Amino acid sequence: MSTGLKVPYHRPSIGTEEIDEVVRTLQSGWLTTGPRTAQFEREFAEYVQAPHAQAVNSCTAGLHLALAALNVGPGAEVITTPLTFCATVNVILHVGATPVLADIGPDGNIDPISVESRITERTKAIMPVHMAGLPCDMNAIWALAKRHGLSVVEDSAHAAGSRYHGFPIGAGNPGTGDRSDASVFSFYATKNLTTGEGGMVTTHDAALADSLKVLCLHGISKNAWNRYADRGHWYYEVIASGFKYNLSDIQSAIGIHQLKKLEQFIHVRTRYASLYNQILEEVEEFEVPATNPDCRNAWHLYMLRLNLEKLAISRDEFIEELRKKGIGTSVHFIPIPLHPFFAPYASLPENECPRAIALYSRLISLPLYPAMTETEVEFVAESVRDIAHRARRSKPVFLPAAGD
Numbered sequence: 001m002s003t004g005l006k007v008p009y010h011r012p013s014i015g016t017e018e019i020d021e022v023v024r025t026l027q028s029g030w031l032t033t034g035p036r037t038a039q040f041e042r043e044f045a046e047y048v049q050a051p052h053a054q055a056v057n058s059c060t061a062g063l064h065l066a067l068a069a070l071n072v073g074p075g076a077e078v079i080t081t082p083l084t085f086c087a088t089v090n091v092i093l094h095v096g097a098t099p100v101l102a103d104i105g106p107d108g109n110i111d112p113i114s115v116e117s118r119i120t121e122r123t124k125a126i127m128p129v130h131m132a133g134l135p136c137d138m139n140a141i142w143a144l145a146k147r148h149g150l151s152v153v154e155d156s157a158h159a160a161g162s163r164y165h166g167f168p169i170g171a172g173n174p175g176t177g178d179r180s181d182a183s184v185f186s187f188y189a190t191k192n193l194t195t196g197e198g199g200m201v202t203t204h205d206a207a208l209a210d211s212l213k214v215l216c217l218h219g220i221s222k223n224a225w226n227r228y229a230d231r232g233h234w235y236y237e238v239i240a241s242g243f244k245y246n247l248s249d250i251q252s253a254i255g256i257h258q259l260k261k262l263e264q265f266i267h268v269r270t271r272y273a274s275l276y277n278q279i280l281e282e283v284e285e286f287e288v289p290a291t292n293p294d295c296r297n298a299w300h301l302y303m304l305r306l307n308l309e310k311l312a313i314s315r316d317e318f319i320e321e322l323r324k325k326g327i328g329t330s331v332h333f334i335p336i337p338l339h340p341f342f343a344p345y346a347s348l349p350e351n352e353c354p355r356a357i358a359l360y361s362r363l364i365s366l367p368l369y370p371a372m373t374e375t376e377v378e379f380v381a382e383s384v385r386d387i388a389h390r391a392r393r394s395k396p397v398f399l400p401a402a403g404d
């Protein structure tokens with residue numbers, strides 16, 4: 001597929017290893033969930049230092065599965081961030097629970113102080129999102145969860161390869177034993193590790209891992225399979241109203257080799273992010289992405305912030321200027337309250353998120369992926385800088401605050 005752009009927003013990094021493994025899988029006769037998915041689960045669990053991993057056909061499916069397996073349902077409230085993909089909120093509605101939005105902090109991640117202010121007697125779970133691969137303040141979130149008896153399901157769609165205080169997202173804090181109930185990763189086409197479509201739920205809870213496995217495949221119990229093996233291979237029992245969320249071996253064939261390359265991918269992403277920072281952090285029209293010295297950012301996204309009061313053009317016009325130069329960009333994300341379907345409940349005073357709405361108007365995600373060349377990164381950075389220089393406002397204006 002060609003976008004006609006000089007630097008498209010994304011190009012995947014698929015090598016001969018992935019292609020050959022897919023061909024071998026097709027020739028093996030085993031196409032659906034089988035030995036390659038089992039291997040992918042084992043190796044991914046080891047990578048994130050979690051004892052259990054359940055492969056799923058998307059992160060969205062994995063988030064839904066995790067909430068269902070934790071018995072989050074009607075009457076429950078689940079607190080999440082307004083600066084996320086719609087999937088995070090849709091799955092809360094899928095289980096019949098009520099999404100509650102907490103505002104973001106200065107780093108763009110969910111703010112634990114705002115989370116605390118949203119906790120009621122109905123709150124059952126918190127769903128933090130590690131935006132762009134920068135880990136959330138998990139110590140604060142785990143402390144809140146412990147104090148209020150809440151489940152934590154991490155939307156780790158951006159965080160394959162991120163590390164929090166020295167440990168991979170998914171590992172929790174092995175020192176204190178603090179950890180989330182589940183961490184859910186995405187292998188969508190543009191993510192750090194891709195299987196085209198796919199995802200993984202990791203957990204440290206063996207009973208939860210069992211529930212995830214049962215619910216992932218129609219509610220069919222493997223235990224019954226073993227118990228009644230004497231009845232024949234055909235026998236099974238359905239013990240729950242499950243879903244059809246399993247990952248195929250064709251996709252796992254890609255994942256096995258993507259996982260082997262993930263550290264190298266993150267290395268290149270980090271180098272390119274530093275290159276962007278070097279060129280852009282001195283430009284007063286910009287604010288470069290937040291960092292945290294205690295964490296490793298997996299750099300899924302490079303979310304540049306425009307200082308709009310110093311620019312004569314809007315973010316949308318800025319994106320158009322980049323497009324004219326042949327550069328593809330994106331925006332992560334259109335805040336949940338701005339979508340028509342979510343607007344009615346998001347407009348309730350208890351869901352107000354002025355910081356997320358204000359940040360949104362300043363955000364541009366620049367292309368950042370291992371298949372870029374250094375020359376392309378420099379071309380993008382210099383183009384961005386040139387547009388800012390030409391659009392510089394002679395006299396700064398004071399923009400009205402969000403909501404005025």
Ligand SMILES: *Cc1c(COP(=O)(O)O)cnc(C)c1O
Pocket residue numbers: 057058059060061084085087088129155157158185186187188198199
């Ligand atoms: C991509 C993404 C998802 C959904 O991932 P899928 O694998 O496409 O279902 C969920 N949350 C966030 C924050 C994402 O970026």
